[in-house]
Amino acid sequence: MMKRLERMCVLAMAGAMAAAGASAQSGAPNGGGAFGPSNPFYAESKLPFQAPPFNKIKDSDYQPAIEAGIAQALKENEAIADNPAAPTFDNTIVAMEKAGQLLNRVTLVFFGVTQANTNDTLQKVQDVETPKLAALQDAIYLNNKLFARVQKVYDARATLKLDAESLRLVEVDYRQFVKAGAKLNDADKAKLKKLNEEDAVLSNTFMNKLLAGTKAAAYVTTDKSKLAGLSDAQVQAAQLAAKERGTAGYVIPLQNTTQQPDLTFMSNRDARKAMFDDSWTRTERNDANDTRATIARLAQVRATKAKLLGFPNYAAWVLQDQMAKTPEAAQKFMDALVGPATARAKSEQAEIQALIDKQNAGKGSGMASGSFQVQPWDWNFYAEQVRKAKYDLDDSQVKPYFELNRVLQDGVFYAANQLYGLTFQERKDIPVYQPDVKVFEVFDANGKPLALAYFDYFKRDNKAGGAWMSNFVGQSTLLKTLPVIYNVANFQKPAPGQPALISFSDVTTMFHEFGHGLHGMFANTMYPSLSGTSTPRDFVEFPSQFNEHWASYPAVFKHYALHYKTGAPMPDDLVAKIKKSAKFDQGYLVTEALAAAQLDMQWHTLPATAPLENVDDFEKAALTKVHLNLAAVPPRYRSSYFLHIWANGYAAGYYAYSWTQMLDDAAYQWFEDHGGLTRANGDRFRTMVLSRGNTQDLDKMYSTWLGAQPTVAPMLKDLGLVDDGK
Known part of the structure; x- marks a missing residue:
């Protein structure tokens, strides 16, 4: 979320x-x-x-x-x-x-x-x-x-x-x-x-x-001035992307989400709007790639299937064996977040609007006559300026300390070593499906081979959007197999000869996906059906989100946040700025994710008697119904390009990202209360949770490890949606 x-x-x-x-x-x-x-x-x-x-x-x-x-x-x-x-x-x-x-x-x-x-x-x-x-x-x-x-x-x-x-x-x-x-x-x-x-x-x-619509909707321009605000490396990457497509000028491929990373930096407002529109309409162009008729029918098919199986809607059928159990329980959980999230988003919007008005004051004949109301394509650009003003933090200051390979080996792998005793050795002799892919053999604390792990981080036109983990080989003592896992992401590939410098958000993605990887690699079960990540959706995101916490843990952070040229550690004042700004813009981020989760749930609580829906009308009504139809805060995924729910197994399950954050924040609080990053804590977590797959009732598994039932309080604190007294 x-x-x-x-x-x-x-x-x-x-x-x-x-x-x-x-x-x-x-x-x-x-x-x-x-x-x-x-x-x-x-x-x-x-x-x-x-x-x-x-x-x-x-x-x-x-x-x-x-x-x-x-x-x-x-x-x-x-x-x-x-x-x-x-x-x-x-x-x-x-x-x-x-x-x-x-x-x-x-x-x-x-x-x-x-x-x-x-x-x-x-x-x-x-x-x-x-x-x-x-x-x-x-x-x-x-x-x-x-x-x-x-x-x-x-x-x-x-x-x-x-x-x-x-x-x-x-x-x-x-x-x-x-x-x-x-x-x-x-x-x-x-x-x-x-x-x-x-x-x-x-x-x-x-x-x-x-896939075809996203590729076709990439932002394309031959006018370099449209890219004003982007770094030289970003412009070079856009040039390279155009060359690879045989297109003149510059191409910025779309990410899977509504908002696009480059909107944070592009100073040309018309160009920002054009890129946002490219994203927003990628599969709504009345062409061969328009998905609206497909998903409207898909929702209808699923509702009909649920009725045949004796359930009022598809969500009720899906959730019967999840932790939430019912759509009502998932809805109640989400509803509790809407008020704090939208209140924070509106206060963030007011800050952004004040900045826009200030910058445009005196233009024209009125005090702020040259101003405009913040729109979705403006949000990230001006939010970044607010962030810089409030925290004196510029993303260009941060990226030189996050070189991808160092983050992986001195950050992601280092944390796994400190917590679980794992070591990693690159295997260049293992064949891969694409030259960018790297393979590592993973060794347990006792030196025994544990798993094989593939890493495929750079965006390609023939790659689905986003980031994910899965297995090429699953673990099972019955079948005598050890896990072969892979992590995939869509980071911007640097120009030849340039380092792969990434954002802290990308760093967190790496830790997140590797958390799934650990869940798969630590699997120690007899039966393949119960092994590793073969758990309900509203549990499976827990290990991955929990692993994100180590990205900012001081002992881990200082081990990998080193300047790519000099090897110097990130200055303490810059580290403090990152930490201080961590909760910035969370109102927007929580709200956009809740909006997507609500779209998912409302599509999948339609009864079988519902008519074939007009996708755009349904989407607007659905968001209005749950008080999430904020003009400046669009859903993280629009219905028409919501891959999670229409093709990737998260139908009626996108709420799981929020639900499992409740689990992971409560878990991290337990670690903090018991000494933090220690082998004892890691080994206990591995033994009682990460290795067990779906071999136990997951509520019982979690509460036995935690020693209590989770509450939402640590989550609200972590997101900065409540005053934590600091």
């Missing part, structure tokens, strides 16, 4: 689709060539950690491997369903955990690459295979015989003398079958299958339109 809360760290479509990928429809290999031993997915990779052999994988390898994986997964699950032996934990529940390994192997890689480095060929494969994967999931979860076996094990669970993790798996599996519609009659199952297929196709269509 806020500046340090949400980095579009979706645990990637790779995670959501691979989860569906472990579940199936039949289909003989077709359209992608024969599948056999020459296909790199045919057998487990021989590379360390079973890392993907990207040096051998061709675009043409994916489709036949996916098709063969679908067929194999279906055959394996049908064999479990048809087993004449009485159902047991081993021959049913464990057997399902072992099924679908080929499909897992290929889909984890395929969806990772299509998110980060796609092309026309891969998009066509995705178009073809997405509905087949959705149908595969239905073929498993709606299999009457298979569910009957699961139910028998579930009904007998109290007598089976299972260990706690195995018992948890039985309960999770049973609930997933029921949630997926296993108890529906055959006629309703047939209807559900059609809805699921349409949902999958529409989601994939949305993602492809958004």
Whole structure:
């Protein structure tokens, strides 16, 4: 949600689709060539950690491997369903955990690459295979015989003398079958299958339109004066982006959010408005990339699906197994933040307006006749000036101390070493899917190999917006696999020969995504379904947001915040300014994120009887209803480019970024109360939380570790939305 809360760290479509990928429809290999031993997915990779052999994988390898994986997964699950032996934990529940390994192997890689480095060929494969994967999931979860076996094990669970993790798996599996519609009659199952297929196709269509629309909507100019205010490095990057596209002049690609980073510096107001409009209308241009009809139908399909499954709306269906449990609970939580957030945003707006009026005083015939009301494209530009005036802090002063590679190794890795004893060694012998990607082997405190970690930080036109983490290989002692994780972001790539200097917001993104990485790397569970980040959405963001705190922790900060030329530490007065300004503009940031979360919730609480919505009218009414329709504070994501909720698994779940900030701020308060950055604290957190995945009830897991139930007070304090007495 806020500046340090949400980095579009979706645990990637790779995670959501691979989860569906472990579940199936039949289909003989077709359209992608024969599948056999020459296909790199045919057998487990021989590379360390079973890392993907990207040096051998061709675009043409994916489709036949996916098709063969679908067929194999279906055959394996049908064999479990048809087993004449009485159902047991081993021959049913464990057997399902072992099924679908080929499909897992290929889909984890395929969806990772299509998110980060796609092309026309891969998009066509995705178009073809997405509905087949959705149908595969239905073929498993709606299999009457298979569910009957699961139910028998579930009904007998109290007598089976299972260990706690195995018992948890039985309960999770049973609930997933029921949630997926296993108890529906055959006629309703047939209807559900059609809805699921349409949902999958529409989601994939949305993602492809958004990628194309975002690329096409990049800000383009041949007039260098339009870029006034940008640094030489930013102008060079825009020049390089234009050259890479074969376009004259300058190109500034869009980020996934409504607001664009360069709006903070561009002094030409007309250019700012043009860039903002490019962002705001990227998928609302009545062209092939317009997503409005797609999402309106998608919302309708989801509402219809929820009704079929016995729920009043899609959010109620989604949240039944999340920490919030109900849309009403999530709504109540969000409502409690609206008042403090918008009040602060309005006071920030008044400061900005006063500055605008002061700067324009005397222009024309009136005292402030040359002034204007602050608009969204003005906010960041003037907020930065207010920040400089209040805190004497200029972003150009800060960036030279944040060189990306140093932040990674002397900041992100250093904090992990201090907390958990981890060490890292770059592996240049591990093949990658794109030259910018770096790979590190991660070693535990005892020197044993723990995981492999990939880092892909620079923006490309063929990369989805935002930042995220997922796995190429998941951890499981049952399958004898160790984790292979990746972090992806969209930082501006420097011109050749120039250092990658990033903002403190980007630094925080790196810590955030690595927090997800730690959740994946520390996984220590028997069953893959319960491992690592396989948790509810309103828990999974907790480890990542918690890890953000170490970015500004003094002992960590001074270790990486060194000038890229001289190696000198950041001066104490500059450090103090960053700390003092940390809560600046939080009213805006919380409000824009709440607006997005409310759009998500209101789209997904529509009843099945609702008509096909006019997207723009619905959006305006939805924000007005919850007192978040502030002209100068647009939602962080507009409905028409809200990738999280339409294609990345966060439908009815975007509130999770706020919810988990409550968890992470309470957790950091615990660390502060118990000595801060210590191995003892880190090891306890790792043992009781980060390593456990979804092997326990998460409310109980968290409260047992914390020693109490979390409250919202530390969150409001951290955001600066209440007076903390300082």
